[in-house]
Amino acid sequence: MKRYFAVLLGILTAIGGFVDIGDLVTNAQVGARFGTSLVWVVLVGVVGICVFAEMSGRIAAVSHRATFDLVRERLGPRMGLLNLVGSMLVTLLTFIAEIGGVALALQLVGSVHHLLVVPFVAAAVWIVLWRAKFSAIENVLGLLGLALIAFAVALWQLGPDWGELAAGLSPAEKPAAEGWATYAFFAVALFGAAMTPYEVFFFSSGGVEERWTSKDIGVMRANVFIGFPLGGLLSVAIAACAATVFLPEGIAVETLGQVGLPVAVGLGKIGLAVVVLGFFAATFGAACETGLSTGYSLAQYFGFPWGKYVRPREAAGFHLILLIATVIAAGVLLTGVDPIMVTEVSVVFSAIALPLTYFPILVVANDPDYLGEHVNGPVANAIGVVYLVVITVAALAAIPLMVVTSMGQG
Amino acid sequence: MSRTGRPAPLAAAAGFRGTVLTVALVGVVGVLAPGCGIVSRPDAAAWDQQAQRSLTDAASQVSTARLALETAAERRTWPAYATVVVAKAEEAAGTAEEDLARLQAPPQRADAAATVLDLLDEAVSLVAEARAHAVEGRYDDSALLDDLDRIAGELEQAAP
Numbered sequence: 001m002k003r004y005f006a007v008l009l010g011i012l013t014a015i016g017g018f019v020d021i022g023d024l025v026t027n028a029q030v031g032a033r034f035g036t037s038l039v040w041v042v043l044v045g046v047v048g049i050c051v052f053a054e055m056s057g058r059i060a061a062v063s064h065r066a067t068f069d070l071v072r073e074r075l076g077p078r079m080g081l082l083n084l085v086g087s088m089l090v091t092l093l094t095f096i097a098e099i100g101g102v103a104l105a106l107q108l109v110g111s112v113h114h115l116l117v118v119p120f121v122a123a124a125v126w127i128v129l130w131r132a133k134f135s136a137i138e139n140v141l142g143l144l145g146l147a148l149i150a151f152a153v154a155l156w157q158l159g160p161d162w163g164e165l166a167a168g169l170s171p172a173e174k175p176a177a178e179g180w181a182t183y184a185f186f187a188v189a190l191f192g193a194a195m196t197p198y199e200v201f202f203f204s205s206g207g208v209e210e211r212w213t214s215k216d217i218g219v220m221r222a223n224v225f226i227g228f229p230l231g232g233l234l235s236v237a238i239a240a241c242a243a244t245v246f247l248p249e250g251i252a253v254e255t256l257g258q259v260g261l262p263v264a265v266g267l268g269k270i271g272l273a274v275v276v277l278g279f280f281a282a283t284f285g286a287a288c289e290t291g292l293s294t295g296y297s298l299a300q301y302f303g304f305p306w307g308k309y310v311r312p313r314e315a316a317g318f319h320l321i322l323l324i325a326t327v328i329a330a331g332v333l334l335t336g337v338d339p340i341m342v343t344e345v346s347v348v349f350s351a352i353a354l355p356l357t358y359f360p361i362l363v364v365a366n367d368p369d370y371l372g373e374h375v376n377g378p379v380a381n382a383i384g385v386v387y388l389v390v391i392t393v394a395a396l397a398a399i400p401l402m403v404v405t406s407m408g409q410g
Numbered sequence: 411m412s413r414t415g416r417p418a419p420l421a422a423a424a425g426f427r428g429t430v431l432t433v434a435l436v437g438v439v440g441v442l443a444p445g446c447g448i449v450s451r452p453d454a455a456a457w458d459q460q461a462q463r464s465l466t467d468a469a470s471q472v473s474t475a476r477l478a479l480e481t482a483a484e485r486r487t488w489p490a491y492a493t494v495v496v497a498k499a500e501e502a503a504g505t506a507e508e509d510l511a512r513l514q515a516p517p518q519r520a521d522a523a524a525t526v527l528d529l530l531d532e533a534v535s536l537v538a539e540a541r542a543h544a545v546e547g548r549y550d551d552s553a554l555l556d557d558l559d560r561i562a563g564e565l566e567q568a569a570p
Contacts, residue, residue, distance in 0.1 A: 108490065108491050108494055109491075110490055111489075111493050249477065250469055250562075250566060251474050251477070252466075254498070255495065257478075257491065257495035257498060258474060261474075261487075261495065268485070268486045272486065272487055272488075272491065273488075410463075
């Protein structure tokens, strides 16, 4: 019974923890401008994150060591450093966006300007990272994130023409007013949002923190292969809500308040309150995950003690990194930069950093010295290689598309 | 040996590389420098593109303000939520207008520029009025909602 409960809890937190500020904003933007014609990218991204999260989880369960720890050892300090710098910068950017997202969610409740809220949010995130138990962070915020299911309920209540939504799934149904370059830019952004590098760092480091063994591989796979796709459905629901309410009105999404409006239209005040709670949980949870991922990656690369299960005094360097990262994030936001713009940039740069994150995981997952009999099978390798090609194309296309379309403005 | 102490062929190669780099640098600066002016030359195509972007953005913000007021009037949002959404729409509509106003209109677009800027100005004023209504909790002013509807239509029509 206890085991079933653990599986269920893991799946629920995986669903609730799947969506972050990047998914919220990008899916709503895409739905408002392109209808459902980019939903296929979410599906491709979800399959990709499942494949690589499973590999990184398996690595953690069998070797009891996390990604960066092994990347440096297996591929050498130079490749490790390149991987560290690229991935960590993107994770830090995402951390800034998530803290900004929490402030924006709170602004919707009390109309206090988000800049006034940022220092308190940053302090709260740091206190949680310092004091709260790992399982509490993961479970409480993951379960609260399930509030975003209100998007799916709102979609049902909005009563869209389901046939039209389904017909719009084809890329050929892209609105005529939008160019193919803009379409490709948002495809790359959506892909970057779905496959954000921090997700695998957090997942594998969390596995080491929770002392997974080979016996936990089954539970881990259930979390990944059931939880992540269901989390991906939330992304699709956000896009479909935006497509139903905003596309006919010619409204482009630029604020978090707009993201929640379709739920207000469909479900009213209570539904909107549930979704705003979901905004808070999703962004606060992702802020904790990205903050921890920054600490994990640096500490694992330089080889000093890390983790929430190690006493803060023993993992002083790890906790100092968390503190510095939090101060940097708050400092950047206090310059007045728009958190939504930071989010838009972070998802594009996520796409650029994808090969640096996922190539080493594929290499380590094939190494019998670390994984023994649990090395990748032919199916995992075939899918992994195909995804490496897709990831590389997305990474190479990201900056040219960003320049040509002026960040998707067309 | 050359005076640099390198063998002559190596020095010649280094000299050639230096020349190529200098020419490339001058070329890059030559291409980029005209774009670095504080005020760009009037260009009809660039102006048209920015006008379309500003009109589309403003229409989007007007429609957002209208939707926010409507949902608030039906008690589907709470006051703070409606205020924040409309205030952000006002900010973004203002930015759309400024982005176009900053660009010097080419002579052949002088009349169009005056019309479009007037339209954008009216849109910004109406969204500001919507924000004032949201702050005061007056969500059901049908005249304002009609005006927002009208201006959104005019903005969409004006976008080439």
